[in-house]
Amino acid sequence: MARSLRCRGFYDSPLFQIFYDHFESFQEEYTRRFESQFGFYRYVWDETLRRFFECGDPRFGMARYECGRCKQNLYVPFSCKTRLFCPSCHQKKIELWLDDVMDNVIYKDMPHRFWTFSIPKRLRVYFQYRHKLMTHLVEAAKQTVLFAMGDGQSLSFTAPGMITLIQTSGDELNFNCHLHALITDGLVDYADPHKLSFNRCQHYDFVQMTELFRLFVLKILHKHNVIPQSVVDNMLTWNHSGFHVHASNRFKDPDRMRKCLEYSFRPPVTLQSLSYDKTAKTVYYKTKKLKDLSFSAHDFIAHVLQHVPDRYQNMRRYAGCYAANVRLRIQKARAGDKQEEEEVAVIQGHMTNKVNWAKLIAKTFGEMPTQCPRCHEEMKLVGFVFDARILADFGYLKRAPPKMKVIKYSQIPKQPMIETSQSQDQGSIIYKQRMPDYENLDQSIEW
Numbered sequence: 001m002a003r004s005l006r007c008r009g010f011y012d013s014p015l016f017q018i019f020y021d022h023f024e025s026f027q028e029e030y031t032r033r034f035e036s037q038f039g040f041y042r043y044v045w046d047e048t049l050r051r052f053f054e055c056g057d058p059r060f061g062m063a064r065y066e067c068g069r070c071k072q073n074l075y076v077p078f079s080c081k082t083r084l085f086c087p088s089c090h091q092k093k094i095e096l097w098l099d100d101v102m103d104n105v106i107y108k109d110m111p112h113r114f115w116t117f118s119i120p121k122r123l124r125v126y127f128q129y130r131h132k133l134m135t136h137l138v139e140a141a142k143q144t145v146l147f148a149m150g151d152g153q154s155l156s157f158t159a160p161g162m163i164t165l166i167q168t169s170g171d172e173l174n175f176n177c178h179l180h181a182l183i184t185d186g187l188v189d190y191a192d193p194h195k196l197s198f199n200r201c202q203h204y205d206f207v208q209m210t211e212l213f214r215l216f217v218l219k220i221l222h223k224h225n226v227i228p229q230s231v232v233d234n235m236l237t238w239n240h241s242g243f244h245v246h247a248s249n250r251f252k253d254p255d256r257m258r259k260c261l262e263y264s265f266r267p268p269v270t271l272q273s274l275s276y277d278k279t280a281k282t283v284y285y286k287t288k289k290l291k292d293l294s295f296s297a298h299d300f301i302a303h304v305l306q307h308v309p310d311r312y313q314n315m316r317r318y319a320g321c322y323a324a325n326v327r328l329r330i331q332k333a334r335a336g337d338k339q340e341e342e343e344v345a346v347i348q349g350h351m352t353n354k355v356n357w358a359k360l361i362a363k364t365f366g367e368m369p370t371q372c373p374r375c376h377e378e379m380k381l382v383g384f385v386f387d388a389r390i391l392a393d394f395g396y397l398k399r400a401p402p403k404m405k406v407i408k409y410s411q412i413p414k415q416p417m418i419e420t421s422q423s424q425d426q427g428s429i430i431y432k433q434r435m436p437d438y439e440n441l442d443q444s445i446e447w
Contacts, residue, residue: 010055010056010057011400011401013271014271014274014275014276014283015087015269015271015274016052016053017276017278018276018283018297018300018301019049019052019053019301020053020401020404021278021281021297022281022297022298022301023049023301023404023406024407024412025298026297026298026301026302027041027407027409027412028412028413029298030302030409033298034298034302037302038128038302038305038306039128039129039306040129041409042305042308042310043408043409043410044308044309044310044311045305045308045409046406046407046408046409047311048082048085048308049406050406051080051081051082052080052082052085052086053403053404053406054078054080055078055079055080055082055086055088055089056077056078056079056088057077057400057403058075058077058390058391059391059400059403060077060078061077061078061384061385061386062075062076062077062078062384062385062386062390063075063076063078063381063383063384063385064076064381064382064383064384064385065370065379065380065381065382066379066380066382067372067374067375067377067379067380068377068379068380069372069375069377070372070374070375070377072372072373072374072375072379074369074370074379075385075390076357076369079092079357081093083309083315084267084268084307084308084309084315085267085304085308086267087267087269087270087271090267092357092360094262094265094266095360095363096360097265097316098258098261098262101163101261102254102258105163105318105322105327106161106163106182106322107161107184107188107196107321108254110161110184110185110186110188110198111184111185111186111200111250111251112161112182112183112184112185112250112251112257113182113183113184113185113247113248113249113250113251114180114181114182114247114248114251114257114260115141115145115179115180115181115182115183115245115246115247115248116178116179116180116181116244116245116246116247117137117140117141117144117178117179117181117213117244117245118176118178118179118242118243118244118245119137119177119178119217119242119243120235120241120242120243121242122235122242123217123221123227123242124175124176124177126221126226126227127168127175127177128175128177128306130226131309131310131313132310132313133221133224133226134166134177134313136217136220136221136224137166137177137179137217138164138166138179138317138319139216139220140213140216140217140220141164141179141181141213142162142164142319142320143212143216144209144212144213144216144245145160145162145181145183145209146159146160147212148204148205148208148209148212149186149187149201150187155187156191157189157190157191158187158188158189158190158191159187159188159319159320159321160183160184160186160187160188160320160321161183161184161188161320161321161322162181162182162183162184162317162318162319162320162322163181163182163183163261163316163317163318163322164179164180164181164316164317164318164319165179165180165181165261165264165265165315165316165317166179166315166316166317167179167180167264168268168306168307169268169307171287171288171289171291172287172291172293173268173269173285173293173300173303173304173307174303175306175307180260180263180264182257182260182261183247184198184320184321185200185201185250186198186199186200186201187199187201188320188321190321190326190329190330193329193330193332193333193334194333194334196321196330204247206245206246206247209245210241210243210244210245211241211243213243213245214235214236214241214243217243218232218235218236219232248260265315265316268304268307269285269304273285273286273287281296281297282294282295282296282297283295283296283297283299283300285300358370
């Protein structure tokens with residue numbers, strides 16, 4: 001029986017080679033070299049890298065597809081399904097999410113704008129060390145838009161539709177926490193779910209909205225004991241606050257809207273801009289402004305891992321008339337009391353008919369991978385394979401690198417930091433986490 005195994009050569013990726021060669025030594029040196037700059041080691045990195053090293057590797061399992069007519073087989077390795085890290089798997093998440101948003105979330109008959117909310121460099125360090133604070137940043141942006149469009153009032157059952165995406169990476173892989181948002185160009189009155197009314201906003205005062213955003217962010221951070229009152233008073237005296245609020249023109253093309261959403265949810269590293277010199281252990285990265293950057297392998301790993309989200313951290317937020325409960329209420333009212341459970345699941349964001357990997361590849365490359373090369377029939381999934389003998393028949397084991405086992409950070413001996421203090425009572429080493437000095441930090445931002 002004829003068989004075909006398609007190995008995409010995941011080990012040829014420069015991103016895989018960098019982490020495969022240096023991640024273990026990076027774990028050993030993290031406490032000494034990087035803890036003061038990037039914060040404490042986050043254990044989500046271990047799980048993310050463990051899944052990333054298994055992504056596309058047939059030795060960790062494959063799905064078997066079979067043609068019903070000629071019995072031709074196709075073996076497809078499992079993917080890691082990580083987000084904002086693996087370029088291949090995250091691109092699949094982007095395509096699925098964009099299809100769901102364009103078909104089931106936004107109202108295409110209403111105009112939209114693309115918004116950006118930025119904070120000064122002095123505040124970014126708090127979000128870098130405590131990723132949960134990003135929820136407060138989203139809340140501040142939401143209040144800013146509501147107050148600006150509602151003339152300082154918050155009306156019941158009246159709000160714009162907002163899809164907010166949290167982005168942490170800058171152009172040079174630095175930590176730059178900011179927000180991108182797709183917002184309706186005005187307020188939506190959904191008091192009557194059978195008939196929505198739209199009131200377009202005629203004018204935006206971005207200077208006033210920037211000041212509102214600054215007040216809301218400082219107020220929320222002070223309320224949750226993140227910054228003291230002295231920092232709030234000091235930042236309110238700045239002539240150039242470092243905060244920024246900007247909105248694009250109204251979208252006239254749905255494809256442009258889709259590209260902006262894809263840009264907002266992109267991973268921090270693109271493989272087209274990445275190259276790796278294995279001999280010199282140097283990583284070269286080209287920015288969007290065609291600026292060539294060079295990192296040591298450990299520095300590059302540290303810069304990339306700081307953008308990996310925590311487990312269960314939601315990087316996409318829906319608010320206003322695009323909130324899940326509002327969309328569900330509108331859909332129920334329009335469909336009647338006899339709405340089926342499948343339709344409710346679609347509104348809640350759970351797609352009933354999921355697009356599989358083959359359709360996504362055909363959408364991107366124009367070729368259906370599950371099409372039989374002999375009789376051109378579509379193959380069907382018949383089972384899963386974990387037998388290494390199949391790999392030996394194709395010679396895969398001879399060219400693939402050895403399996404990489406990620407050791408938990410708690411089990412690796414750490415090297416102490418440069419600045420340590422010795423306890424006189426117990427004789428144990430106490431590690432001190434050094435905060436960056438922000439006294440002479442330039443807060444100006446070029447837009």
